[in-house]
Amino acid sequence: MKGGARPAARAAELRRLVERANHAYYVLDKPEISDAEYDRLFRELQELEAAHPELRAPDSPTLRIGAEPAEKFRKHRHLVPMLSLANAFTEAELVEWEERNARLLQEVKGAGYTLEVKIDGAAVSLTYEDGVLVTGATRGNGIEGEDVSANLRTVRDMPLRLAGKAWPKRMEVRGEVYLSKSRFAELNAERERAGEPTFANPRNAAAGSLRQLDPKITRRRGLRIFCFHVEAPGQKLPVDTQHELLRQLAAWGFPVEPNHTLVRDLAQAHHEIAQLEARLGTLDYGADGVVVKVNPLRLHAELGTVGDREPRWAVARKFAPEVQITRLKEIKINVGRTGALNPYAVLEPVEIGGVTVSTATLHNFDLIDAKDIREGDWVEVTRAGEVIPQVLGPVRERRTGKERKFKRPERCPVCGSKVEYPSDEVMAYCSNVSCPGRVFESIVHFASRGAMDIRGLGYERVRALLDAKLVKDVADLYQLTPMQLLTLEGFAEKSAHQLVDAIQASKQQPLSTLLYALGIRHVGAQGAKLLARQFGTMKALRNASVDEINAVRGVGEAIAEAVAGFFDEAKNRKLLERLEKLGLNLKEPAAADGKGPLAGHVYVVTGTLPSLSRAKAIELIEAAGGHVADSVSKKTTALVVGADAGSKLERAKALGVAIIDEAELLRRARAKP
Ligand SMILES: [Zn+2]
Incomplete structure (x- = not known):
């Protein structure tokens, strides 16, 4: 020793x-x-x-190299809910935010604000006990996240044990895990070389990396973190202001984004924010705004939150989405799984928000005409919601006269069949139901997450399978063998077996998932669930009339007709027969009807709930055996009310129906029956 x-x-x-x-x-x-x-x-x-x-020890740096893979993540309940921030898109909206606060608490004006760069990553909550990291969790729904401690320990700049002193005995530190722009570019280059799908943007890559079951994979991604907030209920923090807190966090060893500043008032804030926005491109991490926080911590408690959802003392001043100008080289068309023709622009590659963009959607032919977008044009391009790039319009001043007007195709660019232009729709369609373009997209959709969720079957591999004529439709997938896959480029013994296993495992997906995966027009995930719950088996649904389908609550005429139309086609019936023979599950597990704490009760949900989305709330009620109705009647057990509730609340009051909040719903749904 x-x-x-x-x-x-x-x-x-x-x-x-x-x-x-x-x-x-x-x-x-x-x-x-x-x-x-x-x-x-x-x-x-x-x-x-x-x-x-x-x-x-839990703070040993040897844990940074990654623990053994986990089966799944444990749930982690946050000590204090992780709130989301309200947005202000303009200076005027920022002023309104201050005015609203000043009406509640006059001294907000003049108390000063901190400005912090809003990192575009994945929010996490880190629990420290006696200065040692014990748990790290994702945000989840804000109340409960996933325990990703093993992964977070691999984030190299994250302190496992705090430096200095005076930390609260038990505290949650909030931060944002991110992937730097340079690491993102490197990672995508590596993935491209390995024939793996690339990440859409650094944010998705960070969130995905954080939720890897194998911490060693997370470690290789090279995540980083910035921290900016502390929750320590019932304990005293050694600082009085947000600005001091940032300095304290740095002293404890946390990485703190260096561009934060303290300003006296909003006039100064506007100025500083504009400066920051101009410098954005020089940062090695994505940022989509500046978080403005009331500086004295004592005022945070006094201002409180809006409906347990958003703090009043902080707001995200969002930057305008970045727009770049580049040359539109060519307009191309791909055929979607419904046969819709989707025009897109092939661009001179341009960097927008840290991502290189070389194609952008043009939505539909009407829009190309309306905006007069021509091949060869200089165009303005932006990333909507920072993900899908789109062409905003041409820069007419830069035209030379050599630009070419776009002509709508009469023939499908993939298979040459006639193109249909329904008069009541903006979209155009290939008339050939087995158009290879449609088949490709429909198989990609079938395998995607949310549908059959066949891991490892993305765009490139579907393309390879079709090109090698190993599959012609989704049923063919289930007859693939590892031997066949080994004849394709990019497959090794292990990956071939893995893919076949993943395909076979998807046979167990419930009817609702299969219905959605089949890509019947108008049938989304929610509609598929309603149909599967109502009819229980594929056979019962196939034998149902349009009227019977239409009578299902939440299912409209368009869905009913599309479903009936789907089963009417001989080709589809044959496909379903094959899927049945291949052993796919064509049943929906029985719902908790007649059982569960909410059995026999009818609930109506209105407004925005603090943590549950509408779909999640409905799922929760139904899983607990209850029914969800669209409108309030005398039969309603209770109305679940969130923020901005409208006429349903009035009606519930008029009828004397009980009115409850999300917390009460959660209590009831989790009660023992
Ligand atoms: Zn076609």
């Missing part, structure tokens, strides 16, 4: 040295020791812990 130190003392010393080196390297950006020296210390610690398992 080095220097004769006892193992426990030496392990503690090594942990301190390694973490100090990590902090210096990753947070302060000032390495203190050489890489070789770091490796030597790290290896010594690893060996010591291997020889003395009792010395393994």
